[in-house]
Amino acid sequence: MPKIKVDGQELEVAPGRKLLDVLEEHGTHVPHFCWHPGLKPHGNCRMCLVKVNNSRKLEVSCMYPCTDNLEVTTKGPEIEAARKTVMEFLLINHPLDCPICDKAGECMLQDHTYKYRHGLSRFHEDKVIKETKDLGPTVRIWGNRCISCTRCIRFTDDVVGTGELSLVNRGDHGMADVHPDVPLDNPMSLNVVDICPVGALIDKSFLFQARVWFTERIETTCTSCSRGCNVTATMHKGEVKRLQPRRNDDVNGFWMCDAGRLDIEWLKSPARLRTARGGAKDVADQLRSAAGRVGIILSTSATLEEMFLAKQLATAVNGRIGFVSLDQGTRWVSKSGFAIETDKTANRRGAATLFGKNLGFEDVTAGIHSGDLTHLVVINAIPNLAWPEDIRDATKKVSWLAVADVLESDLSTRAAVVIPSAAWAEKDGTIVNRDGRVQRLRRLHDAPGAAVSDASWLQEVLVHLGARKTVVSAEGVFREAFPGMDYGKVGNMGSALPAIATDVPANTVQK
Amino acid sequence: MDAHNPHADAHKDAHALVAHAPPGLSWLARASIAAYLPSIAAGMAKTLEWMFRPAVTLRYPEQQYKPRKGYRGEHRLKKDEQGRPKCVACFMCATACPAECITIVAEPAPWPDRDKVPAKFEIDMLKCIYCGMCEEACPCDAIELTETFTQIATTRKEKIYDKERLLKN
Numbered sequence: 001m002p003k004i005k006v007d008g009q010e011l012e013v014a015p016g017r018k019l020l021d022v023l024e025e026h027g028t029h030v031p032h033f034c035w036h037p038g039l040k041p042h043g044n045c046r047m048c049l050v051k052v053n054n055s056r057k058l059e060v061s062c063m064y065p066c067t068d069n070l071e072v073t074t075k076g077p078e079i080e081a082a083r084k085t086v087m088e089f090l091l092i093n094h095p096l097d098c099p100i101c102d103k104a105g106e107c108m109l110q111d112h113t114y115k116y117r118h119g120l121s122r123f124h125e126d127k128v129i130k131e132t133k134d135l136g137p138t139v140r141i142w143g144n145r146c147i148s149c150t151r152c153i154r155f156t157d158d159v160v161g162t163g164e165l166s167l168v169n170r171g172d173h174g175m176a177d178v179h180p181d182v183p184l185d186n187p188m189s190l191n192v193v194d195i196c197p198v199g200a201l202i203d204k205s206f207l208f209q210a211r212v213w214f215t216e217r218i219e220t221t222c223t224s225c226s227r228g229c230n231v232t233a234t235m236h237k238g239e240v241k242r243l244q245p246r247r248n249d250d251v252n253g254f255w256m257c258d259a260g261r262l263d264i265e266w267l268k269s270p271a272r273l274r275t276a277r278g279g280a281k282d283v284a285d286q287l288r289s290a291a292g293r294v295g296i297i298l299s300t301s302a303t304l305e306e307m308f309l310a311k312q313l314a315t316a317v318n319g320r321i322g323f324v325s326l327d328q329g330t331r332w333v334s335k336s337g338f339a340i341e342t343d344k345t346a347n348r349r350g351a352a353t354l355f356g357k358n359l360g361f362e363d364v365t366a367g368i369h370s371g372d373l374t375h376l377v378v379i380n381a382i383p384n385l386a387w388p389e390d391i392r393d394a395t396k397k398v399s400w401l402a403v404a405d406v407l408e409s410d411l412s413t414r415a416a417v418v419i420p421s422a423a424w425a426e427k428d429g430t431i432v433n434r435d436g437r438v439q440r441l442r443r444l445h446d447a448p449g450a451a452v453s454d455a456s457w458l459q460e461v462l463v464h465l466g467a468r469k470t471v472v473s474a475e476g477v478f479r480e481a482f483p484g485m486d487y488g489k490v491g492n493m494g495s496a497l498p499a500i501a502t503d504v505p506a507n508t509v510q511k
Numbered sequence: 512m513d514a515h516n517p518h519a520d521a522h523k524d525a526h527a528l529v530a531h532a533p534p535g536l537s538w539l540a541r542a543s544i545a546a547y548l549p550s551i552a553a554g555m556a557k558t559l560e561w562m563f564r565p566a567v568t569l570r571y572p573e574q575q576y577k578p579r580k581g582y583r584g585e586h587r588l589k590k591d592e593q594g595r596p597k598c599v600a601c602f603m604c605a606t607a608c609p610a611e612c613i614t615i616v617a618e619p620a621p622w623p624d625r626d627k628v629p630a631k632f633e634i635d636m637l638k639c640i641y642c643g644m645c646e647e648a649c650p651c652d653a654i655e656l657t658e659t660f661t662q663i664a665t666t667r668k669e670k671i672y673d674k675e676r677l678l679k680n
Contacts, residue, residue: 097626099599099601099603099650099651100599100600100601100626100627132626207619208600208617208618208619208627211601211602211606213606214602214606
């Protein structure tokens with residue numbers, strides 16, 4: 001193991017690692033633009049210059065391999081002067097349009113300009129004007145702002161593998177661009193916006209939506225497929241404005257897919273269920289009278305807490321429980337190995353943990369068709385779910401139907417009791433991704449209208465049935481389900497799924 | 512008694528007054544004269560003095576107040592040479608505003624030479640403290656405080672000035 005010395009402090013590093021990688025991990029910040037921990041180093045921005053003992057000139061730390069007895073200096077007048085010069089060059093053609101640039105406030109160039117700037121520009125000639133245009137359906141480029149760091153180009157080349165982007169023109173006319181016939185249109189295209197160190201690449205869905213210093217960031221988990229990418233939601237005036245990936249090397253690395261980012265659009269849909277018909281009391285009364293003849297159909301997008309409570313309900317009224325899920329498309333894997341799953345529900349692994357491997361609804365629908373079951377409760381959290389014909393027929397056949405859903409459907413118009421459900425962004429909970437990692441969903445904003453989280457109305461039903469004492473928070477339910485665990489222990493990055501409580505309360509319906 | 516105290520002389524005068532007061536007055540009357548008469552005389556002198564000075568008040572609204580240059584009154588959104596609002600919806604004014612009275616909603620500009628324009632630009636004049644920070648923060652010289660001194664409204668809603676109202680100012 002090579003030993004290196006950073007500003008006098010000795011470190012032991014794996015051989016072959018690049019210096020900047022080690023410095024960032026060690027906590028020694030070296031300013032940089034083109035280097036990104038998820039991309040191959042390129043060494044073109046020249047901002048990460050440091051002094052090493054076996055070189056007379058300054059070296060770009062992102063390309064410098066760690067060798068034994070390497071002595072590195074990251075501070076000093078020589079390095080500071082070099083950084084100032086690099087900044088001056090980068091700012092020669094960069095427009096001063098921070099006021100109308102959406103990146104302002106989270107821009108690396110802006111931050112570094114404050115910290116390492118020369119002060120005044122000595123450049124008196126005209127700036128180069130480059131074009132502003134759409135690169136594809138999701139991303140727009142402001143060519144003037146591009147500093148040719150090639151992060152986006154390396155991303156499409158090495159991570160996605162589609163390679164739509166390339167650096168066009170030479171010298172100060174250079175900018176990232178696409179071939180006229182090949183737009184930037186791949187399942188991960190919006191990641192280029194996050195990694196752009198300036199405001200050149202802008203997400204069209206976030207364009208002019210909010211200045212970032214007015215926004216609040218909340219860490220949550222994406223629910224659009226069973227991968228469960230760790231994301232940060234940007235909140236502004238009680239609305240989710242965008243989702244951005246959050247680094248978690250065990251789940252999603254640095255990236256997320258475009259479909260996951262756009263999963264926020266239906267939250268504001270006019271088709272959201274907003275008004276309730278009946279309530280928890282009606283459900284409890286009906287189920288009590290029909291104990292033994294109750295079917296429950298739950299979506300595999302429900303949180304662990306909701307599944308645990310549904311299990312309690314099924315036990316309490318001696319009902320059968322079935323599941324509905326959604327599989328779409330084919331599994332897409334990028335060049336770097338980032339996968340978008342076909343299972344479009346967030347918590348199928350959680351359901352398998354609680355209910356065993358058999359997650360069909362056939363048991364319930366067969367019971368309805370044979371007349372064994374007369375009452376059906378449908379709890380769905382999958383938006384725009386195309387209901388299987390079997391379930392649709394079953395809902396027509398039952399004598400009493402309750403539907404808790406996020407969006408209107410023919411089931412909700414037919415139901416005797418309709419409970420508008422809070423969507424993934426409107427409730428707390430935990431979901432288990434396909435690798436068995438339990439991760440938190442955080443409540444980002446209020447649910448529309450009278451919508452309530454499934455965990456709370458299910459508890460109300462159980463209280464009316466006498467199977468629970470009181471209604472507690474989602475975390476309370478989680479602690480019941482997993483003794484010794486709480487949300488703090490799950491943490492922001494998720495944890496391995498703990499053992500579930502085996503003693504789900506027995507049948508306690510007061511006859 | 513302190514020699515620099517102006518009341519000291521008044522006390523001396525009062526003693527003289529009491530000494531030369533006509534006989535037959537009660538001690539209470541003498542004391543009253545000693546306490547009040549000098550002050551009343553001084554007050555009357557002041558009144559007389561001010562009667563011959565120029566008036567500082569205005570007979571408003573017949574006479575209108577003309578604020579001095581630089582007075583911070585109602586806001587104005589400026590227009591460029593083509594009559595379009597100069598504002599680029601950068602939110603610098605809203606960021607600088609200590610009263611948080613500026614509400615902006617941005618949209619892409621319909622013109623090729625501009626990127627961003629305000630779809631909505633509202634100032635709640637009841638919240639505004641007329642500090643002029645918006646004017647100072649503006650990178651485009653698009654907002655300024657006019658010398659308009661009077662603002663009349665009968666409802667709170669009228670006091671929320673929208674983009675059109677501010678462009679008219």
